[in-house]
Amino acid sequence: MRERVRVxxxxxxxxxSSPVExxxxxxxxxxxxxxxxxxxxxxxxxxxxLLKAVKQALVASDLAPHQLLFVSGIGQAAKAPHYLNxxxxxxxxxxSLPVATGAKLANPRLVVIAESGDGCHYGEGANHFLSxxxxxxxxxxxxxxxxxxxxxxxxxxxxxEHGFTTKAQPQGYVLDQFNPIAVAVAxxxxxxxxxxxxMTDHLAGLIRQAIAHKGFSLIDILQPCITFNKVNTFAWxxxxxxxxxxxxxxxxxxxxxxxxYEWGDxxxxxxxxxxxxxxxxxxxxxxxxxxxxxxxxxxxKLKEVMNKYL
Amino acid sequence: MKKxxxxxxxxxxxxxxxxTVGELLSKALVRSGYFICVSQFYESRIRGGHNTFNIRVxxxxxxxxxxxxxxLVALNKETVEIHKKDLLPGALVVVDEKNGEGCEICxxxxxxxxxxxxxxxxxxxxxxxxxxxxxxxxxxxxxxxAFGKKxxxxxxxxxxxxxxxxxxxxxxxxxxxKLPQIASPASRLMLNANDAIALGALSAGVKFYxxxxxxxxxxxxxxxxxEAKRMxxxxxxxxxxxxxxxxxxxxxxxxxxxxxxxxxxGFALMVEGVSLAxxxxxxxxxxxxxxxxxxTGLPTRTEQSDxxxxxxxxxxxxxxxxxxxGSIEECFDVTRKAFQLAETYQSxxxxxxxxxxxxxxxxxxxxxIDKTSPIKAGSTVNEVLLPYQxxxxxxxxxxxxxxxxxxxxxxxxxxxxxxxxxxxTEDSSLRKRMVEKxxxxxxxxxxxxxxxxxxxEPQPDILFVSWGSTKGSVSEAASRIExxxxxxxxxxxVWPLVPDQFLKTLKEAKQVICVEGxxxxxxxxxxxxxxGFEITKHIRRYDGLPITPEYILREINS
Numbered sequence: 001m002r003e004r005v006r007v008x009x010x011x012x013x014x015x016x017s018s019p020v021e022x023x024x025x026x027x028x029x030x031x032x033x034x035x036x037x038x039x040x041x042x043x044x045x046x047x048x049x050l051l052k053a054v055k056q057a058l059v060a061s062d063l064a065p066h067q068l069l070f071v072s073g074i075g076q077a078a079k080a081p082h083y084l085n086x087x088x089x090x091x092x093x094x095x096s097l098p099v100a101t102g103a104k105l106a107n108p109r110l111v112v113i114a115e116s117g118d119g120c121h122y123g124e125g126a127n128h129f130l131s132x133x134x135x136x137x138x139x140x141x142x143x144x145x146x147x148x149x150x151x152x153x154x155x156x157x158x159x160x161e162h163g164f165t166t167k168a169q170p171q172g173y174v175l176d177q178f179n180p181i182a183v184a185v186a187x188x189x190x191x192x193x194x195x196x197x198x199m200t201d202h203l204a205g206l207i208r209q210a211i212a213h214k215g216f217s218l219i220d221i222l223q224p225c226i227t228f229n230k231v232n233t234f235a236w237x238x239x240x241x242x243x244x245x246x247x248x249x250x251x252x253x254x255x256x257x258x259x260x261y262e263w264g265d266x267x268x269x270x271x272x273x274x275x276x277x278x279x280x281x282x283x284x285x286x287x288x289x290x291x292x293x294x295x296x297x298x299x300x301k302l303k304e305v306m307n308k309y310l
Numbered sequence: 311m312k313k314x315x316x317x318x319x320x321x322x323x324x325x326x327x328x329x330t331v332g333e334l335l336s337k338a339l340v341r342s343g344y345f346i347c348v349s350q351f352y353e354s355r356i357r358g359g360h361n362t363f364n365i366r367v368x369x370x371x372x373x374x375x376x377x378x379x380x381x382l383v384a385l386n387k388e389t390v391e392i393h394k395k396d397l398l399p400g401a402l403v404v405v406d407e408k409n410g411e412g413c414e415i416c417x418x419x420x421x422x423x424x425x426x427x428x429x430x431x432x433x434x435x436x437x438x439x440x441x442x443x444x445x446x447x448x449x450x451x452x453x454x455x456a457f458g459k460k461x462x463x464x465x466x467x468x469x470x471x472x473x474x475x476x477x478x479x480x481x482x483x484x485x486x487x488k489l490p491q492i493a494s495p496a497s498r499l500m501l502n503a504n505d506a507i508a509l510g511a512l513s514a515g516v517k518f519y520x521x522x523x524x525x526x527x528x529x530x531x532x533x534x535x536x537e538a539k540r541m542x543x544x545x546x547x548x549x550x551x552x553x554x555x556x557x558x559x560x561x562x563x564x565x566x567x568x569x570x571x572x573x574x575x576g577f578a579l580m581v582e583g584v585s586l587a588x589x590x591x592x593x594x595x596x597x598x599x600x601x602x603x604x605x606t607g608l609p610t611r612t613e614q615s616d617x618x619x620x621x622x623x624x625x626x627x628x629x630x631x632x633x634x635x636g637s638i639e640e641c642f643d644v645t646r647k648a649f650q651l652a653e654t655y656q657s658x659x660x661x662x663x664x665x666x667x668x669x670x671x672x673x674x675x676x677x678x679i680d681k682t683s684p685i686k687a688g689s690t691v692n693e694v695l696l697p698y699q700x701x702x703x704x705x706x707x708x709x710x711x712x713x714x715x716x717x718x719x720x721x722x723x724x725x726x727x728x729x730x731x732x733x734x735t736e737d738s739s740l741r742k743r744m745v746e747k748x749x750x751x752x753x754x755x756x757x758x759x760x761x762x763x764x765x766x767e768p769q770p771d772i773l774f775v776s777w778g779s780t781k782g783s784v785s786e787a788a789s790r791i792e793x794x795x796x797x798x799x800x801x802x803x804v805w806p807l808v809p810d811q812f813l814k815t816l817k818e819a820k821q822v823i824c825v826e827g828x829x830x831x832x833x834x835x836x837x838x839x840x841x842g843f844e845i846t847k848h849i850r851r852y853d854g855l856p857i858t859p860e861y862i863l864r865e866i867n868s
Contacts, residue, residue: 040734064718065720066714066715066717066718066719066720067715069564069714069715071560074725079734082722082724082733082734085720086720087714087715087720087721087722088720088721088722088723088724088732089560089563089590089714089723090723090724090725090726090734091556091559091586091590091725092556092582092583092586092725095552095553095556095583095586098548098552098553098554098556098557098560099556099557099559099560099563100560101553101557101560102518102520102556102557102558102559102560102561102562102563102564102566102568103560103561103563103564103714104560104564105518105544105546105557105561105566106517106518106560106561106562106563106564106565106566106568107564107565107566107713107714107715107716109715110564110714110715127549127550127552127553128549128553130549131548131549131553284544285539286538286539286542286543286544287544289542291565291566292517292518292542292543292544292561292565292566293517293564293565293566293687293713293716294565294687294716295517295542296684297512297513297515297541297684298541298542299679299680299682301540301541302509302512302513302541302679303679304540305509305512305537305540305541306499306509306676306677306679307499307676309499309500309501309505310341310497310498310499310500310676
């Protein structure tokens with residue numbers, strides 16, 4: 001990391017974090033600072049572009065590796081944070097959001113990103129997905145949505161379309177497809193976006209905005225799984241994904257709900273909905289004076305607590 | 311019978327204010343300088359049913375509950391019927407006169423003469439306080455403190471109810487032995503196990519507590535939530551127990567000491583998280599308030615049947631420690647110790663309680679808070695080798711843990727098997743070394759085991775072995791056996807077990823009896839597993855009720 005003149009964020013994208021406690025340095029990073037790693041992904045996997053977009057966004061956000069905490073679950077997607085320099089807690093399948101929530105509350109200065117697949121976020125961890133939206137905890141959820149379970153070799157996922165055939169669903173998947181965008185907008189999530197790995201620069205821009213946004217930011221990122229999803233291929237997405245027009249107002253909830261149900265021949269990508277709800281952290285007075293981490297125990301106050309039992 | 315002990319049982323339907331009356335009476339007793347042992351019996355419902363709040367009181371320490379009743383306070387008619395058989399000679403029954411028809415042994419109180427439906431319970435407190443010999447102003451002050459803030463308009467009404475009750479009751483219980491007067495009552499705290507655990511956690515430096523409500527552990531979270539703002543901690547009710555434990559692990563990973571509490575069914579959901587804590591070497595304290603199982607079981611009753619569950623919970627092999635405090639003071643101490651052990655050995659540490667002790671108020675000397683220190687979470691950069699590796703191999707198996715974001719060094723961990731840095735590995739020899747590293751920590755934990763306490767004659771005729779909340783009942787039963795020498799060996803830490811600390815005493819006793827609240831004899835099995843010593847005599851209880859001294863004595867004599 002080089003210490004140079006810090007590039008201040010704009011009012012649209014305020015800088016999300018402040019420097020490490022006690023240090024005066026501000027960091028201007030470049031891609032090299034994030035390192036390059038050998039991956040366990042199939043050649044041609046959408047994850048490669050996704051990882052590139054993530055690194056681009058982090059650099060554009062002036063975030064140094066140590067200022068971040070990535071939390072992931074289990075799946076090929078969840079390996080992504082191993083492939084860049086960062087603090088990382090790679091936990092259990094479906095459980096990245098609660099771990100991310102606990103860590104963020106313990107140290108709000110960390111920029112926390114929960115990165116995992118559609119199985120983690122919408123299947124195993126669906127309850128946590130709903131709760132993260134309700135809390136509006138200031139973390140970014142990057143969902144690698146390839147509409148299949150890849151690492152376990154090709155079962156349907158919550159976002160698989162009706163009729164999708166796999167060895168686990170040989171007669172075709174009968175469940176109705178889960179629509180994370182619609183659910184998130186319906187719940188007034190404070191930042192809802194969809195991206196596509198084939199539009200890498202656009203995706204990088206979305207990630208940067210998501211990180212800068214104060215509150216729970218969801219980006220459902222469409223990507224092909226070249227090994228196990230022969231339906232929703234790169235070409236399939238490329239044909240359908242289009243950028244939301246400039247006159248789409250993400251503050252307009254009704255318009256967002258309409259866009260949320262656009263699927264099939266046309267799939268809109270971009271920031272679909274946004275609002276300024278207070279964050280979960282805002283309600284805790286204790287966090288206004290600093291992180292929980294390293295805070296002392298006020299013995300006089302503890303004695304007051306104890307003496308209530310007299 | 312314990313000298314000078316009086317067992318007061320307040321009975322009624324859920325919704326009648328039974329617990330309020332019970333807690334206020336307990337408070338009055340403690341303020342007056344008495345010792346108490348409370349046991350609470352309630353059904354899994356909000357209205358109706360039959361519940362009791364039992365207070366055994368004496369002027370010296372009361373370590374166990376009592377079955378026989380000296381003073382029955384019946385808030386409804388049914389209570390008299392149900393508990394007639396438990397009344398001791400000379401017992402008194404206090405009942406509303408409208409419920410007392412046909413009851414020869416009852417003191418029939420004309421509540422409507424000096425109270426309204428709203429103040430009836432306060433009047434009952436006054437009647438009981440007078441009968442016991444408690445000072446009227448002590449009772450009045452407690453009532454005022456309880457209701458004064460919320461209902462200032464009723465303050466006068468309440469005071470009048472107390473005064474009228476004392477007036478009325480003054481000559482109604484001449485034959486009842488009043489409690490011995492205590493001239494200068496010492497200042498003591500009225501605490502149950504959950505209160506003590508919450509205080510212990512706060513003094514140890516807990517900063518994050520996440521929970522899903524589940525009887526009998528809920529009040530730990532409520533206590534901490536009430537003081538969260540004052541103490542600068544965060545308490546969060548999670549969407550489920552899986553979220554609760556994962557949040558706590560996340561908070562702990564980032565450097566905020568964290569705790570969760572639950573009961574058997576909730577813990578079942580947390581089990582994968584336990585394994586996660588073991589693999590990522592993240593400190594966490596887990597309180598498990600046992601209740602009868604399997605599945606939903608008896609949600610509001612007591613048992614000690616989750617020892618083996620807690621011992622083995624979490625797939626894979628990793629070290630842990632398990633405490634089972636036997637008194638309210640021990641609850642405070644083991645909670646502090648649990649935080650210290652969890653941090654030092656970066657492992658999950660458990661505290662086993664049960665419904666009986668969770669709800670059992672005692673009078674406890676205030677803790678010396680000034681002498682306590684909180685734990686220090688994580689290491690600083692000058693305490694670690696660079697380049698930093700979160701899971702570096704060390705002699706003790708413990709890798710100093712930096713906290714993410716507090717320095718430029720990256721902290722990486724994984725639920726997958728990992729290398730020293732924390733990245734995923736499938737290398738089998740590295741895997742083997744990591745398993746051994748994690749298990750090596752167990753040796754350090756063993757060196758810090760709290761030894762069992764031994765009270766009684768050496769080489770006794772009967773040695774009672776127990777763990778957890780039965781400590782007091784066992785101790786009292788042992789002291790009441792006549793014609794034989796006895797001793798009691800109690801384990802407040804049930805894992806690890808260090809045979810050197812107790813095997814000799816087991817072998818030297820003529821007869822060993824293991825007392826526990828489960829059907830399989832889980833602790834005696836653990837003793838045999840770890841030491842080869844087979845305990846052949848058992849006293850077990852698994853009907854949902856607490857083990858009392860009387861229960862033990864009956865079982866011995868049968």
